[in-house]
Amino acid sequence: MVDLSVNLCGVTLQNPVIPASGTFGFGAEMAEIYDLNVLGSISVKGTTFEPRFGNPTPRIAECPDGLLNSVGLQNPGAKVVAEEEIPNLRKHFHQPIIGNVCGFSLDDYRACCETVATEVEIVELNISCPNVHNGGMAFGTTPDGAASVVKAVREVCPRPLIVKLSPNVGDIVSIAKACEEAGADGLTLINTMLGMRIDIRRRKPVLARKMGGFSGPAIFPVALRMVYQVSKACRIPVVGCGGVASAEDVIEMMMAGATAVQVGSENLRNPFVCKQIVENLPSVMNELKINKLSEIIGIIE
Amino acid sequence: MRNEEVASKIFRLELAGEIPQLAAGSFVEVSVGGMYLRRPISVCESVPGKVTLVYKVVGKGTTQMTKLVRNDVVNCLLQLGNGFQIPESSRKALLVGGGIGTAPLYQLAVELRKKGVFTTFIAGFANQSEIFYQKEFENICDKTYYATMDGSFGHQGLVTELLPECDYDYFYACGPTPMLKAVTAAIATDGQLSLEERMGCGFGICMGCSLMTAHGAKRICKDGPVFRKEELVW
Missing domain, CATH: 2.40.30.10 (Translation factors)
Incomplete structure (x- = not known):
């Protein structure tokens, strides 16, 4: 009998598989498709203090081994998330829930965190959304900016605080270290990479907002590299995210240094993928002679 | 297959x-x-x-x-997606399709016929070479009209120009957005319109195909693709 459990910032997860924020809604639609209780946790849709409709459509563009999105943090606002969406998810899901907190100013981030944090087991601070002006990524692309928002939210966050970082930076390690020093309990790497597509027949960008976040298997090597670099440089746990689509990918991410692994884009084309990964992990572990999954975290020197 | x-x-x-x-x-x-x-x-x-x-x-x-x-x-x-809902009160249906948007109207026409609803079908295409299912629609609808932009088949011009000839108490439409807007503006009765958008998932989790409606944000894939006329704010 293999052991899939991991400990993420003091919270025990029955397995490391977590649907990534923005690719699973608030779980209600997915609960109609399968029993979510097989999952380690769920990172729910990115939440802002005020409700947001998001960006104009088209918001989605096909790419080689991935997609672009420019959704722009569409969500019903922190109050509805805390009072309706998360309690509704609890009816179907009896494992730890990760709240994903976004904002446009330090006060905004704090207000959102104060509203959502008590309803979840872990707070994921999104300072890396490329699809909103002045939001998220504006804080997430410099060490000082990242540290300022982590400090501000840390003061009002009663839960473990993990910070989701942007790959659209020159030196990921310096930003990760700044977050750790500012009080982060963990890090999620990576959010989407800024990308663009053009419809050559119409001579227009495919996305109404021109640019959007690139995700999918194409970015897996970039995510893996950043997980590796950051997990070596920091003491706090890292959650690997970016292009994960199989049990083998989960194990690869963990060997690179991830304590848990998020699955994003793949949910959009295969709604069963997270369940399938959890089901496939034991046989892949047996094949690789892994008895306890947590023992492989960061084994690559 | x-x-x-x-x-x-x-x-x-x-x-x-x-x-x-x-x-x-x-x-x-x-x-x-x-x-x-x-x-x-x-x-x-x-x-x-x-x-x-x-x-x-x-x-x-x-x-x-x-x-x-x-x-x-x-x-x-x-x-x-939700699909079309046929109201019990409607006895005379108008189907308006534009281009490939006529495809979902065929199954609807089948269901209207089963219910004994008098059905008029209007389809608009760029030209005759794009017309498909002509026989199928003629067999199942009580009246069919065609419009082509170049006049190569049926009326030359827009589907909306054929509306005065039709007798209906409810409408269903699917096609390019400019056509849907024109149809909505030209028809006084209630009706339903099927929309399209680039989608990520197709089952309501990614928020890729959102639409602002009179009743707030809706997902075309999950809450639609069919919307009632009064829900749409063009």
């Missing part, structure tokens, strides 16, 4: 398998080799065990779909 060109760049794909009866106006997400995302295609005809999709070749994904041959296995997500 069959996959054949039925008009210029318009293909008819017939799939068999574990398929329930699918609602008129619902859609299928088709996994296509070499493409990351599935392609959302509306249901044209459905009986238990079989579904017919009529699709237009517009890019790499739909070009790839044309290469499907008999005995290929196609992975699809079924029963997506």
